[in-house]
Amino acid sequence: MSKIMIVDDELEICEFLKEFFIDRQYDVVTASNGDEALAKVDNESPQILLLDVKMPGIDGIQVLKEVKRKNPNIKVIIVTAVETDDKISEAFQLGADNYITKPLSLEDLERDVQEKISRLVEER
Amino acid sequence: MKSLYKITAREVCVNFIIFIISSFFLFGVVFLLINLAVNLFNISFQKIDNMYLVLFFTIIFSAISFKKINSIISKYIERFLLRNYSRIRTELNILKQKIITILDIREVANLVVNTLYEVFFIRNVSLYVYDEEAKTYFSISSAGLSVNHISRSSIDEDDSLIKHMHTKRGYISRDDFLTILSWQEASAISHSFEKLHANYIFPLIFEDELIAFLAISRKTSGNPLNKRELNHLNNFNKLLTLIISNAREYRKLQKKNDELMGIQSRVLQSAKISAIEKLASGIAHELHNPLTIISGKAQVLLLKGPQKIDNAYMEDVLKTIVTQTKRAAEITRQLLMFTKPQKEDSTTLINIENILNDTISLVSYKMSLDEIRIDKVIEGNVPLIEGSLFEVRELFLNLILNAIQAIGKKGVITIELKYINVQNIIKVCIADTGHGISEDMTANIFDPFYTTYSENVGLGLFVCQQIVKRLGGSIRVESKINEGSVFIISLPVIKREIKNQIYNQKNENKITDPKSIEHMFR
Secondary structure (H helix, E strand, O other), X not given: OOEEEEEOOOHHHHHHHHHHHHHOXXXXXXXXXXXXXXXXXXXXXXXXXXXXXXXXXXXXXXXXXXXXXXXXXXXXXXXXXXXXXXXXXXXXXXXXXXXXXXXOOHHHHHHHHHHHHHHHHHHO | OOOOOOOOHHHHHHHHHHHHHHHHHHHHHHHHHHHHHHHHOOOOOOOHHHHHHHXXXXXXXXXXXXXXXXXXXXXXXXXXXXXXXXXXXXXXXXXXXXXXXXXXXXHHHHHHHHHHHHHOOEOOEEEEXXXXXXXXXXXXXXXXXXXXXXXXXXXXXXXXXXXXXXXXXXXXXXXXXXOOOOHHHHHHHHHHHHHHOOOEEEEEEEOOEEEEEEEXXXXXXXXXXXXXXXXXXXXXXXXXXXXXXXXXXXXXXXXXXXXXXXXXXXXXXXXXXXHHHHHHXXXXXXXXXXXXXXXXXXXXXXXXXXXXXXXXXXXXXXXXXXXXXXXXXXXXXXXXXXXXXXXXXXXXXXXXXXXXXXXXXXXXXXXXXXXXXXXXXXXXXXXXXXXOHHHHHHHHHHHHHHHHHHHOOOEEEEEEEEEEOOOOEEEEEEEEOOOOOOHHHHHHXXXXXXXXXXXXXXXXXXXXXXHHXXXXXXXXXXXXXXXXXXXXXXXXXXXXXXXXXXXHHHHHOOOOOHHHHHHHHO
């Protein structure tokens, strides 16, 4: 079973995403801020991270940097409301694997997640 | 060698008369004074020695004071006998007084040229001023020449006549240089004289730079100017040189000042925009999260399928929630796009019709609140223009917001877009039924910091004008109090049709879905 970690400071968002992915037979972990996310990445070792950019404390970009440093194999999908082109290009430079904008289309999101997982399998 | 100046017989007579009169006058007065002194001291005249002494002193005193007395006497005699010269002097003095206070180079030129033309009875006179950018002397004012000639009169800085001015410095007469120079030079200079329709050239040299020159013809009678007239002109030109040099400096400063104004307003405007951008991105963030939750929960439920959703009505409601939240998010995204200047679009090809439609949709809510109707008279297939997409958006948004502000409540905004084939320009007219602008206000409506609304900075229309200028077009306003205003913009169309194709391709690659961005970054 693939493990997804959802990082968003909005609990409701974490909640419905969790429900959605559990329905789709994924293992789901959530984190509501950057510190929590970094701690859980070590313990839970998820394969995919859904990462919100704008968060209090450590923001998504810093989390991305840290995660990719620790384990470049973890696929990171950046979730943004509206970000500037600079922010997005910075995220890609730091190794983000894709980015999606809010409000999310869950079907598109799932397709993207599946694609990333199959790529992970290929890489192994 | 021909004589430089033709001294008239009348002038010779007058000079001679002045000399005689002042000599006699002086001699007589001094003789009398000395005689009086001699008589006072009771020295006898019988002695022939004393008589010689008196004569001796008389001559000495006369000689010493002759120059001063002569000039005083000649001034008065001239007034009677040479009324013409005294007229020239007074007219030139009046002219000097006038031009000292003028800063505009064209105004100085017009005044000088017209006065000289009338005072000296010459066929024509022109003032040429050096243009640093074109490296050419252009006639900025002339009198007595046909319009046809004026419009094309300029002379290159490499012209041999100009070079000759640098070496000679004083005025040059067409008749006098021929014998001094080689045949080739003489013929080239002669040709330039011909071109300028001139007989005399007065170089105006300031700090070793030939900043301008006066080209003057013969008199209307066909006679050349005489020595006095030439001297008058020479003296006058010393002042004219200073004034033209000052006017040029002033113009340079003014240009710099305008540039600074432009920069300042752009800085202010961009500060204003970045404030709007911050606000918009903040709102977008705050809105997108609840929208994501609403839409997300609806999607989760929807995707659970028949086990949870037992009727079509419920499914329809959920689907509507998903599509409508998406629409709401799109609106905030559009708002952001409007405020965010994009680096890469410094110049792109722009479809004005699209921009007008976007802008109208952006303000349509505000207009519906204020009961303002918008009438579009838009011609299809208008060619593209080249410019910054962000700037063009700002231009039309400013103008439409301006129209809304002018109307206040209830009214009509008419937006007309058409292509004028003959001039190859696009014309956009934005008319409102607002309060209108008085005639004296239309003159400074495009000035920076000019506003009639207390809540405005007064940069909107100035920025519009700057944008139109950068697009190579023009903007003007026609207005009637209580009837409304119309802003008329003309924009040049790019020439090559090929660009149309490039534009279409570009549009297809528009960054809308994340995958294309992902692709771009790889």
